Amino acid sequence: MARVELQSVTKSFGQITAVKKADVVFEEGSFTTLLGPSGCGKTTILRMIAGLEAPSAGDILIGGRRINDLPIHKRNLGLVFQNYALFPHKTIGQNIAFGLKYRGVPKAEARDKVRQALEIVRLPGVEDRYPTQLSGGQQQRIALARAIVIEPDVLLLDEPLSALDANLREEMRVELKSIQHRIGVTSIFVTHDQSEALAMSDRIVVMSAGEVQQEGAPEEVYNTPATEFVARFLGAANLFDARVTAADDRLVELETAAFGRLTLPRDRAARLGDAGPARLVVRAEKLALSEAAAPPGTVSAAATVAAVDYQGQLARYFLQIGDSQAQAIQMIDGRPYPEGAEVTVSLRPEDCTALPPASPDGESGPTGR
Amino acid sequence: MRAWSWIRAYSVAVYLFMFAPVAVVLLLAFNSSQFSGFPIEGFSLRWFRRLFENEAIMRAFETSITLGLLTSVCATTLGILASLALVRYRFPGKDWITTLLISPVLVPETVLAVGLLIFLRYLSMPRSFLLLLLGHSIIALPFVVLVVQARLVGIRRDYEEAARSLGAGPFETFLQITLPLLLPAVFAGALFAFTISFDNITATIFWRPAGVETVPTQIFGMLRNSVSPEINALGFVMIVVTVGLPLTAGGLARYFARRRQ
Numbered sequence: 292m293a294r295v296e297l298q299s300v301t302k303s304f305g306q307i308t309a310v311k312k313a314d315v316v317f318e319e320g321s322f323t324t325l326l327g328p329s330g331c332g333k334t335t336i337l338r339m340i341a342g343l344e345a346p347s348a349g350d351i352l353i354g355g356r357r358i359n360d361l362p363i364h365k366r367n368l369g370l371v372f373q374n375y376a377l378f379p380h381k382t383i384g385q386n387i388a389f390g391l392k393y394r395g396v397p398k399a400e401a402r403d404k405v406r407q408a409l410e411i412v413r414l415p416g417v418e419d420r421y422p423t424q425l426s427g428g429q430q431q432r433i434a435l436a437r438a439i440v441i442e443p444d445v446l447l448l449d450e451p452l453s454a455l456d457a458n459l460r461e462e463m464r465v466e467l468k469s470i471q472h473r474i475g476v477t478s479i480f481v482t483h484d485q486s487e488a489l490a491m492s493d494r495i496v497v498m499s500a501g502e503v504q505q506e507g508a509p510e511e512v513y514n515t516p517a518t519e520f521v522a523r524f525l526g527a528a529n530l531f532d533a534r535v536t537a538a539d540d541r542l543v544e545l546e547t548a549a550f551g552r553l554t555l556p557r558d559r560a561a562r563l564g565d566a567g568p569a570r571l572v573v574r575a576e577k578l579a580l581s582e583a584a585a586p587p588g589t590v591s592a593a594a595t596v597a598a599v600d601y602q603g604q605l606a607r608y609f610l611q612i613g614d615s616q617a618q619a620i621q622m623i624d625g626r627p628y629p630e631g632a633e634v635t636v637s638l639r640p641e642d643c644t645a646l647p648p649a650s651p652d653g654e655s656g657p658t659g660r
Numbered sequence: 661m662r663a664w665s666w667i668r669a670y671s672v673a674v675y676l677f678m679f680a681p682v683a684v685v686l687l688l689a690f691n692s693s694q695f696s697g698f699p700i701e702g703f704s705l706r707w708f709r710r711l712f713e714n715e716a717i718m719r720a721f722e723t724s725i726t727l728g729l730l731t732s733v734c735a736t737t738l739g740i741l742a743s744l745a746l747v748r749y750r751f752p753g754k755d756w757i758t759t760l761l762i763s764p765v766l767v768p769e770t771v772l773a774v775g776l777l778i779f780l781r782y783l784s785m786p787r788s789f790l791l792l793l794l795g796h797s798i799i800a801l802p803f804v805v806l807v808v809q810a811r812l813v814g815i816r817r818d819y820e821e822a823a824r825s826l827g828a829g830p831f832e833t834f835l836q837i838t839l840p841l842l843l844p845a846v847f848a849g850a851l852f853a854f855t856i857s858f859d860n861i862t863a864t865i866f867w868r869p870a871g872v873e874t875v876p877t878q879i880f881g882m883l884r885n886s887v888s889p890e891i892n893a894l895g896f897v898m899i900v901v902t903v904g905l906p907l908t909a910g911g912l913a914r915y916f917a918r919r920r921q
Contacts, residue, residue, distance in 0.1 A: 343821055363824045364833075370825035376818035380840045389836075393827030434822075441826060 293354030293444040293477060294319040295340060300349035302335050309335040311501045312349070317445075317479055317494075322471050324480045324488040327498035328524070333481045336498075337447050340479065342366050353444055364393070369438030369476070373450040375430040377422035383409075383433055384418030390441035408436040411470060428459045435467070439474060446471070446478040452487060464491055485525045489513060497521045515559065516572060519649045527575035527607075529617040533645065538565040545645055547571055549612045550590040553640040560645035570646045577642040578619035580608060580628060585637035596632045610636060682899065689896035691889065707893035717894060720878035724858055727789075727874060731796040731857035736850045738797065739804025740842070744834075746805075747812045765802045772799070773866035787869040795867045796857040803856060804849035811845035812838075844913060851909055855902045 295317040302310040310332040317323045325333035338344040340351055342363030350357050358366060377386050384405055391401040409415050412432035422430055431451055438446060451467070452460045468491045471478050482488055488495050489509045497504045497512060497520070505517040516522035519530060536552065537544040543560040546552050553571075563569055585591030592612050600607040606627040608619045619636065628634060692704030711717055742761055746754060764772060776795055780787070815838065823833040839846070861876035868877060875898060879891055 341821075341825060343824075362829075363821075364827050364829050366825075367827075368825055370822060372818045372822065374816065374818055376816070376822040378819060378823070378837060389823065389828070390826030393832075437822075437826070447825075 294352075295445055295477060295479065296350075296352040296355075297336065297340075298350040298352065300336070300339060300346045300351060302332070302339060302344060303347045308501055310339075310346075313503055315496055315503060315506065317477060319477055320475045321493045322468065322478045322480065322491060323494045323496060324482060324492040325496050325498060326482060326485060326488040326524075327504075328483055330500075331498040332501040333483075333498050334449060337449055337479060337481050340445065341368055341370055341447050367441070367444050369441060369443035369446040371431070371434050371438050371446070371448045371451045373453050375422070375427075375434045375454075377430055377433055377437070379422055381421075382418060383420050383422065383425070386422065386433060387418075387437045387440050389437065394441060404440055405436075408440040409433075411439065411474070412436045413466075427455055428463060431455065431463065435470070439470070439476065443476060446476045448478060448480045450482055451480075453482070453484070460487075467491065489525070497524065499524070514574075515561075515644050516646070517562065519570060519572075519646060522572045522644070522646070527618050527620060529573045529575060529578065531571040531573065531615060531617075532648075533569045533571040535563060535566050535569055535645075538563070543645060545569060545571060549592050549615050549617075550638070551592075553590045553643070555640050555643060555645055559641065559643060562647055563645050564647070568648050570648050572644040572646060573617075573638055574642070575607070575618040575620040577638055578610075578617060579637050580610075580619055580621055580634045581637070582634060585635055589637040589639050591635050591637035594634055594636045596628050596630055596634060599627050599630055601627055610634075612636060685892050685895040686899065688889065689892040691892070693889070707889045708896075710890050711893045711897070714890065716873065717875075717878055717890075720873040720875045723872060724874040724876075727792060727796060728854040728857040730793050731800055732850045732853040734793065734797040735800035735804045735853040736846060739801055739808050739849055739853075740839075740846060742801075742805050743808040743812050744838075747809055748817075761805050762802045764798050769799070769862045770866075773863040777866055787867060789869065789872060792864065792867045792869070792872070795863055796860060797853075799860065799863060800853035800856045803852040807849045807852065808842060808845045811842055815841050847909060847913070851906050855906065858898075858902060 297313050297315045299312045299314055300310060301308065301312055313332075313336060315336075325336055327333050335344060339346050340353075342358070342361065346359060351359055353366070377383075378389070381389070384402075387405045387408055388401045391404060396404065405418060406415070409417065412435055414429055414432050414436075417425065417429075417433075422433065425433065431454075434451070448467075452463055455463060464487055480488075480491065492509055494506065495509055495512045496506045499520045505512055505521045512521060513525050516525065516528070522528040522530065531547050531549055533545040533547045535543060536546045538560075539557075541557050542554050543557060543563055544552060544554045545560075560569070579589070580594075594610040594612045594617070596608050597611050597616070598609040600609075604622060606621055606623050608621065608628065610617045610619055617636070687700065689707060690703050690705070691700045692702040692706065693700070742757075745751075746758055746761075773795070776791070776798075777787075780791060785791070819837050819841065820833050823837045824830070828836060858874075859876065860874075861880060864874050864877055865880070868874065873881065875894070879894060882888060882891055
């Protein structure tokens with residue numbers, strides 16, 4: 292177990308910069324997710340920590356030791372791949388024992404360790420089978436067993452659940468998290484799936500275009516996105532144009548076209564100045580629809596339901612509020628509002644976040660979902 | 661419909677015409693008659709016996725098999741190393757080297773043979789068995805490279821990366837992971853190299869030192885005098901070696917693959 296640290300790590304492939312000056316700390320024993328769309332540099336970071344790519348600049352530290360020049364097979368890392376990468380010509384037992392061989396573990400002890408590892412991943416007794424005789428989910432458990440049996444300093448997981456089907460993926464994510472918790476290994480998990488990231492992580496590092504956009508606990512990243520990109524990438528968010536009309540240390544007052552004036556606590560608009568344009572971020576599930584008047588303590592606007600996406604216990608509404616469009620997600624009891632219904636949308640200012648508008652170079656522009 | 665049956669009949673005829681000579685050799689090998697030709701007078705193994713008693717032929721066999729095995733070892737080793745470099749690494753001039761490695765297939769063998777001879781003359785080196793081995797390896801190498809490369813491209817790097825992350829050094833990773841996964845292609849390449857060397861006559865005639873005969877050059881020499889029925893028996897043995905060997909190997913490979921399941 293060890294703490295992993297990236298110190299202004301940059302990686303370029305020819306003209307393309309895959310990772311730009313990343314400074315990230317992965318705390319000892321924590322489960323950290325690198326989250327972002329494909330091509331954002333998250334896998335490149337993982338591969339650099341693993342030693343499969345060399346950084347163009349900057350240092351990588353594991354347990355306080357600079358490992359830039361340490362070859363991969365001396366780093367003592369557990370690596371789990373999207374496609375399992377179990378050696379097809381070796382049995383499950385041989386696969387798991389592979390790393391033990393290079394650590395001078397005697398045969399009898401290795402056999403015990405293999406058995407224990409298989410118990411941890413809840414697949415006892417499959418030592419003599421070949422990888423192709425197991426299902427995808429089972430193969431991924433074996434891959435995990437192979438990675439943890441060597442008691443690595445760091446466990447690196449490269450989209451390990453992506454190749455599994457939806458039900459299995461959710462089951463495995465609970466299990467993976469609990470195994471990690473039990474053995475307490477520092478884990479770095481790469482995914483493009485925001486729900487995986489939110490469900491499993493102690494910390495999330497959101498990346499876009501080679502840059503770290505935000506780092507924090509899942510609730511923090513979800514509730515107070517630091518950039519428009521983060522707001523759009525995690526969950527469904529509405530962004531409204533706004534203008535700061537008044538501000539002090541405690542409160543920030545904004546003027547929006549859709550909802551008029553509203554006042555946010557300062558920590559919800561930490562990045563805003565005391566004047567100028569801003570963007571108001573409202574999560575889709577924080578927009579409340581009703582036919583009655585808005586409850587006190589909220590701001591509201593009249594809206595028309597443009598389309599409904601009915602999902603059983605939930606419905607997603609596409610709304611027209613004046614000139615702007617918005618999405619709302621709501622639990623429903625009974626029937627959803629029909630298309631064309633006139634409703635009142637309301638929101639509580641303290642559920643919103645205000646951000647400075649995206650810089651014109653589009654770095655944190657609306658590239659996500 | 662009618663057109664199809666014509667095409668079918670025509671194809672069958674073409675193949676019959678092509679394979680008939682082979683069948684004739686195989687049949688006549690067992691003919692008891694003094695003269696190589698039809699009609700077949702009776703079944704006999706005397707030509708095979710005569711073959712084994714013929715010292716020149718047995719020596720040629722020994723030479724061919726030694727040469728074939730050595731060519732196979734050289735070409736396969738070089739082929740694996742070349743394929744690894746070409747598939748797993750990036751370096752300047754890669755495309756040129758690929759073309760160069762494959763070119764012996766494209767260059768007419770006579771040209772290659774004369775070229776190598778002139779080169780050796782320039783170095784004032786005599787013709788030798790080593791030259792023969794070198795030449796055969798050059799001719800066989802492209803086939804090994806093509807076969808091994810094709811397989812190596814299909815082996816995902818994940819396997820090697822996983823092995824490395826678990827503590828295996830680069831050479832260990834090759835021995836434990838890459839080579840075993842590559843084995844079918846290595847086998848196929850080695851067989852190719854052996855049969856190519858075993859069959860080769862054009863270049864061998866140019867390169868062989870005085871007094872050294874391989875099976876094809878021996879047959880060629882014998883044909884100059886007369887068509888002895890012995891040659892049919894020899895042809896039979898050669899067909900068995902060059903056709904039978906790959907078929908057996910393929911069959912064995914399938915058998916072991918099934919047993920593994």
